[in-house]
Amino acid sequence: MPWWSWLLIWSALTLGFLALLVWSGVRLYRKSLGALRAFEALGDRIAVLNVDVSPRPEQFRPAVFTDLAALRLEVEQREAERVHRRQVRRDGRIVRGKLMRNARYVTR
Numbered sequence: 001m002p003w004w005s006w007l008l009i010w011s012a013l014t015l016g017f018l019a020l021l022v023w024s025g026v027r028l029y030r031k032s033l034g035a036l037r038a039f040e041a042l043g044d045r046i047a048v049l050n051v052d053v054s055p056r057p058e059q060f061r062p063a064v065f066t067d068l069a070a071l072r073l074e075v076e077q078r079e080a081e082r083v084h085r086r087q088v089r090r091d092g093r094i095v096r097g098k099l100m101r102n103a104r105y106v107t108r
Contacts, residue, residue, distance in 0.1 A: 063071060
């Protein structure tokens with residue numbers, strides 16, 4: 001093959017590659033503009049709602065200034081709730097275990 005045919009082939013490949021890059025860039029640019037428009041519309045919808053979505057921190061109450069009896073009562077209530085939740089989970093596990101142990105196999 002003569003040298004000019006190789007030059008022609010590589011020139012065509014390079015131009016094709018550059019055309020592909022330009023086409024991909026334009027397509028990416030258009031899609032990013034569409035995404036920005038969608039985000040703008042979403043922002044407008046959220047602004048219309050005017051809802052504060054940030055969580056409100058609880059009021060800080062230093063334990064130093066509260067009554068000791070009230071603190072003990074609060075700790076006991078939390079412990080009782082934890083014990084109750086554990087007992088409910090344990091009862092559920094026992095029920096599921098009994099169901100699995102007494103399950104009948106169904107053959108079709």
